[in-house]
Amino acid sequence: MIEVQGLTKQYRSVRAVDDLSFEVKPGKVTGFLGPNGAGKSTTMRMIVGLDEPTAGSALIHGTPYSKLKNPLRTIGCLLDAKAVHPNRSAAAHLKWMAQSNGIATSRVKEVLELVGLSDVAKKKAGGFSLGMGQRLGLASALLGDPEILILDEPVNGLDPEGIRWVRSLVRALAAEGRSVLISSHLLSEMALTADHLVVIGRGKLIADQPTYEFVKEHSASNVLVRTDFVPEFSQALENENVEFTSTHDEEGREQLLIRDQTTDYVGNLAYSVGVPLTELTLKRASLEDAFMDLTSDSVQYHAEALPGEDSDAS
Template sequence: MIEVTGLTKTFGSTVAVDDVTFTVRPGIVTGFLGPNGAGKSTTMRMILGLDRPTAGTALIDGVPYRQLKRPLRTVGALLDARWVHPNRSARAHLRWLAASNGLPNSRVEEVLALVGLTEVADKRAGGFSLGMSQRLGLAGALLGDPKVLLFDEPVNGLDPEGIVWIRRFMQALATEGRTVLVSSHLLSEMAQTADHLLVIGRGRLIADTSVAEFVERASEATVRVRSPQLDTLRTALTGQGHTVRDDEGALIVSGVTTAQVGEVAAAHSVVLHELAGQNASLEEAFMKLTGDDVQYQGAVAGGPAVQPMKGELR
């Protein structure tokens, strides 16, 4: 388990992390989301003892990282896939890590096989693609068979097959009862991977909730309905005080259920061709809640701010 309490980090007059408190529990994948500059990486570095907090605490299984005698046996982390001596082979790199924590070389062979790098284990890590480097970083995180795992952008550089593989792998780790914290800007990927979300913006915690609750909180439920008697249905719905807007030959009704719309249609003998409830996507919910917390936004001269592409924050 990871327990963060009142965690704060300042760099001069800049507050990078502002009094953040949360708990990452075992048995589920927890996604750590936030716009560029939100404080995700700084928070993860403080959890791992790489940055000293200005205030607050970060505990792993009840103790600070610096007090762990054999840290790789308790916590594994992948923060920077390129953090490898370029002239070392994958096997040599992992054996060096293993030796630092009293782990046998046999465990190195196990994790190489686990991440699919056995065939290239004696090649220079500096020649690896980003995807292969991510797999090597994952192997290092798993060396000590830890209960707690932190991954920062683990799917970067992976092909579609690799993305599906690592998604299932992280979910399997959580199913085993491990604590899994994953930072990512790929919202569509988090929607398929995470069970719980921690959302941060400008160093402050915005949400600590399940994916479903996050989307529901940030969006208004609507119903899409199509009918050959659209004008009659529109009049009936607005007559009952419902908010209705047109959408390419259909009506979008806000703040109602499909049952309510169906009952109005039946009461006025209106034939329906489509009746479907709609919710915002994770991306739409994220942008709605964090829009004011994006640190850097481009702008077109004389026009509005240019928002990041849907589904990805830069």
């Protein structure tokens, strides 16, 4: 388990991480989310002793990373897939890591097979594509068969098959009782991968809760209604004090978006007032919607809204 308590990192006038506390528990994939500049990478670096905290602590099974004996056996990390000597082969890179941590070199062949790099094991890492580099980074993280994994943007550069493979891998590892902390900007993928979310903004903790609860609490679901009797049904909704908005689809047809209601309720209301519906669809909230809504005030760099785009969506 990873325990972060009051973790703080100050760079001159910039506080990159501010009194951050959370846990990464066994048996779960914990997603670590935040806008660019939120402090995710700095936090991960402090957990594994690459950066010294200004205050607070980060413990691995109750012990600082620097005091772990043969740390790769306890915690595997992928923080920078490019941190490989370009003239060293994939196999040689993993071999020296194994030897320095008391890991049998036979493990090198196993992890190369696991990540799909057996055919390029003797090729220089400097010639690897971005996706191949990510796979080598994952092999490095898995080398010691660790109880804990920290993965920073592990699917960056991978094709759809590779992304799906990483998702299946980390979920299988968590199912074995391991602790997995994973960051990614692919929110749709995190929605499928993470059991629990830790969300930060400008170095501060924003949310620490199960993924389902996070989405449910921080975004709303809408019911989409199409009918040839929009005025009549709009009046029925107003009579029931139900919140809704009128929009138009791509073909210019008017439709209603009804907030925080179920399709059962809306369908029964339409039946009770004699209004036939041509469509009744639940538009489920997404992790992206919840994330954007919750972190909008913590984004460091805002892009200008595109023509015709709602400025609030940036």
